[in-house]
Amino acid sequence: MVREPGTPPEVAEIHLPEVGPGQVRVRIRAAGVCHSDLSMVNGTLTPPHPLVLGHEAAGEVAEVGAGVTRVAVGDHVALNWAPPCRECWFCTHGEPWLCSTANVAALENGSTLDGVPVYVTLGLGAFAEQVVVPAHAVIPVPAALDHAGAALLGCSVLTGTGAVRTTAGVSEGDAVLVIGLGGVGLSVVAAARAARAAAVIAVDVSPAKKDLAAAAGATDFVVAGDTLSKDVRALTGGRGADHAFECVGRAATIRSAWRATRRGGQVTVVGMGRGDDMLQLSALDIFSSARTLRSSVYGSSDPDVELPVLAREVVAGELRLDHLITDRIGLAGVPAAFDRMARGEGARSVVVF
Template sequence: MAVRAAVLPAIGAPLEITDIELPEPGPGQVRVRLVAAGVCHSDLSLSDGTMRVPVPAVLGHEGAGTVVSVGEGVTHVAPGDGVVLNWAPSCGRCHACSLGEVWLCANALNGAADVYARRVSDGSDLHPGLNVAAFAEETVVAAACVLPAPDGVPLTDAALLGCAVLTGYGAVHHSAKVQAGETVAVFGAGGVGLAALQSARIAGASKIVAVDVSPEKESLAREAGATDYVVASENTAREIRALTNKQGVDVAVECVGRAVTIRTAWDSTRRGGRTTVVGIGGKDQQITFNALELFHWGRTLAGCVYGNSDPAKDLPILAEHIREGRLDLTSMVTERITLEDIPRAFENMVAGKGGRALITTF
């Protein structure tokens, strides 16, 4: 049976909304009907070539839906179950997994078939972007790519758990390890940044500074937990230091992926401060430090993949925060869209507009 999907025909080309033909799930596979899918900056990075993906491909990696059917050997979910897509399932066998660093699994993106569907119009093979191809009415994924949806969390909200919330929460709690009373600056108030702001509040941060290029995002950031808001400029680091008795924040979380923003986040922290980089930048984004400042400031700079999270362990924790009212997913969504609206959502990302765009009509 054909389903509609957003296909990336070539790197840098416009998405095409077209019918695709999915196979029935084979051994160890699950077919899922999407209820919601978030539009993430990583999808934009795949479409413009910042990150690599075989084309033509169906993008989308942040989603939730209902199991339609399962293949032989699948026992942890059944038809009718609500599930959250896990685009980077760990193999449990590689060196990183043996160290417990499942977010760095060497085989995380090798779980899907090279070709998972065909375009109806011309029979061309399609690749699943980031394993799960969520920009479609339905998808077929490896069983490891689905996790049971948490009880008490609507599937439309649960879609955000698949990337933005795991990443933002993990950046604060796992990578930066924010402690109660510490001061935090979050650079970028998009989907991941809004999750990071809420997570800093949950961690008990005493001051939470949101930084973004758009003045219009201030109310959104403050609702997420920001105590202060700074419109990005060449004076951003100075403004943040002024808000912290000229010391700088304990922790900066960079959710943009630009060299100038990473450097500013670093400059915004105190001596001994910690900067966690979540944003995905291109190879052309070069950052320079001199040897003396590295010694003098004693700061740390760390990359952060998928929030350094283990989805199977972290989803129940996030669900509890949601049920207790500490984490509000609905407030992160500033636009509910259709598949046809994805290009406009990409444009808004580039322009720095809004929080998370969520596909809810397929």
């Protein structure tokens, strides 16, 4: 829990609310440390405090409230940090990832031992032994799927895979550029390779990410720098990438992705950036390049439909996740995991209970 803005996370006891109608209590078994959690403490986002971090998680249903038929006690589930309402304009027009009621930075849910209201990240607050959430925020997964893998499906894998399959529609033979090799970026690399992209060029500021990129399926690795556009064109017959995925969330890297993409190509922004980090492109460049610039929110996915598909692929051995987990930690290891993330080290740290 982070008690005040600017203070480090600490392990603390809180009171969970009682399970009400339409709610479930989940015993968390694994929770990934995501860059969105870091954004809650480094000033990129400004949620209310005290704040329980964590949103990429999986576990077992421990209790169900009245009227809940979606899951039963003992079921294995992954958590959904943006459950759609199924009633707003976006949900009824086939865009549940843009649901008007989802994507809330923090909600009040529980209290400290001395009665101060507690807020939970993205409605979940999953860096905790247990959570109480709406029933539509949990998705059943096969018991054969390990909890750490199920946790990653709920955010990094669904986001990265959806960006490739749904948002961008990468096709066989395409040249793909991926900038930023955290958990999401590596998931983009793996999904692009699975889509039979001819070239998957992985880019990161850290040379140490080369082996992780190769394990995910990258055909080439480039250290980010001023010559990125030239380097990418040298690997793509002089044209540039057909698809570029920016998985950092910075104006500078979005511009780099734009410049390294061929005329008529697509740039997909997957990383979440700051509101004051302004992107500038010339009107002439936009017209003459004929490139498309878009974002991918939660992989443009419907988690209720697509997460179970991914889970089945993992169980069947068609989708590998082992290269995504570089550190298994306890709750006390979250601050160090944030430090590794800020330094660009490793892929995903996963809290294992």
